[in-house]
Amino acid sequence: MSSQRWFAFLGVIGVHAALVWLGDRLPESLAPAVAGTVYLPLWPMQALGLPVFERAASGGWPGPSLLGWMLVATIWGVLWWLAIAIVSRLRARAA
Known part of the structure; x- marks a missing residue:
């Protein structure tokens, strides 16, 4: 796993989490x-x-329960991970 993928993953997760945290202030x-x-x-x-x-x-x-927040984090973590893996693979083929 390249450090670029990790950086992209953490960046996307961070932006998504910040947007959710901002909530009503958006x-x-x-x-x-x-x-x-x-x-x-x-x-x-x-x-x-x-x-x-x-x-x-x-x-x-209703707000999400603790289980709800854990599922949201897991679902979006997997989806963002897959999106970054696909983009990374496509970029590697193009190079």
């Missing part, structure tokens, strides 16, 4: 897309019966 046009990166992977897990959401406050959206 522009209104970007916030729903970032929230989707958290909620969309969890809805199928909830349908399977996994407790991925905490109890919602009255009238509010």
Whole structure:
């Protein structure tokens, strides 16, 4: 595994985590897309019966539980890892 891949992986994960952490402080046009990166992977897990959401406050959206956050981190980690591996392989073939 090259150090360039690790640098790219950590960079993408860092940017994604920062966007999720910023949450409501993001522009209104970007916030729903970032929230989707958290909620969309969890809805199928909830349908399977996994407790991925905490109890919602009255009238509010439930936040992810600890299991939910771990699954989000794992899912996005794998997806970003695969994306970087594919780009790295394509770049190696082109060179």
